[in-house]
Amino acid sequence: MNTSVPHPARVYDVWLGGKDNFAADRAAAEAGLQAFPATVKSVRANRAFLARTVEYLVAEAGIHQFLDIGTGLPSANNTHEVAQAIVPECRIAYVDNDPIVLTHAEALLKSTDAGLTDYIDADLRDPGKILREAARTLDFTRPIAIMLVAVLHFVPDESDPYQIVNTLMDAVPPGSHLVVSHTAKDIFPEEMAAFARTMNANSAEAVTLRDRDQVTAFFRGLDLIDPGVVEVPKWRPRSDLEAAAPAALWGGMARKPA
Template sequence: MTQPAVQRTDANRTGPNRIDTTRPHPARVYDWFLGGKDNYPVDEELGRQITSIDTGALRAARANRRFMQRATRRLAREAGIRQFLDIGTGIPTEPNLHQIAQSVAPDARVVYVDNDPIVLAHAEALLRGTPEGVTEYLQADARDPRSILEQARHILDFDRPIALSLIALLHFVADEDGAYELVEALVDTLAPGSCLVLSAMTADFEPENVQRGIAAYAAGGVTLVARSQAEMGGFFEGLEVMEPGIVSVADWHPELSATGERLDGDGPVSLYGAVGLKP
């Protein structure tokens, strides 16, 4: 595919430092959950507060990360998908999506999208892909699909299948803020054979723990939305949900882990995950 030059937004063009380290930030708290080092004491404080009242939060975050890795591996290996669009990327934590995809298919094309200055500051780590493939980072707001698609079209071929990843993103977008419309606008542009990979928080399994976690985030200035399995199903309207359906991320093909072992402990975690195929 012939493509025009793309203006890549990366870490060495961030301009003035706009990162506020006096308030906890969801991406940095998540990084702390995953055992990362790109967080500050205020993030660790909130993370420890959340894990003290929501005992499954840390396991859920790690299970969610492994769900992304397994889904990416399966789509690259078994479905033959060679293009990936990851929106709401978050702070890089290895192995990242492009590392999984390009380990299976070195020529895979991966586009990361985020508008957070914290992620932007670490974007350079997301651009170290294979020489055969393409790995790009775009700065855009997840709530602005038109801008995302306009930029991504310079890199991805929307006439061919794309795996759209919305991992742990939509619980930050309320229904009244257009969560379902956002997903619909993105999926509508995808070619047949494309897939939606989605995970989001639920209170179906551990309602008391999750509500306490939501309250802790709210005290830190972050609003979260927990959705039921039926509400999650609304994101997959018109898609064929692959087996095993909409399940706890820990229960989505654990046999596809890199080691072939289940690493997420016993029982479900409070995030649903699923992969839908566009007919």
């Protein structure tokens, strides 16, 4: 682990007010804030989007299994906490590739007695490994929610992120769902272009911004859930205040048809 090189999970932790980060991460986080001052509000809106999607999946779609890839450091309202508060039997497999996240994985494994959580040390660009290891926790004959929240923008076009998503969705049965949030190219475009340049100059993981059509393409072949692909605060917000939060991410959810 090279603590002199910023890692996205730890930079995100800085923006969320966490303490599991190093000087290089804090410097990168500050540089991102200089380029896009609403970054903290944006990442918090994205975290709220995660909670709302999990609530919908458990309470309305009847999904009790989650494959959460690009987990990040434990924070408030982790996927298992939101899901198991509604249905204690929910099962969650978390995936991340940062050693710091791995050292804190026990916080992600505090499952209810009825449910189960697991942690997989893997990279999104190796979906085969993720699927193999997730099978020890999740039943792939039953619907699964694949959560790709604020992670696909770390997969460059040359790594074919669309094929990665297709591989994951091909492995789960009909009735499964896909949740995506993705840093936007066409929301606050000038600020986000500066943000991407700054982050790419200060982090080992480059950011690829994508526009709404490009994010929507991740759901090709799936049935989008209303309201479709929207700015993350506008995906089924709980209040007008929540809906008005500034956020430079597109978000959406879709269901795999029969």
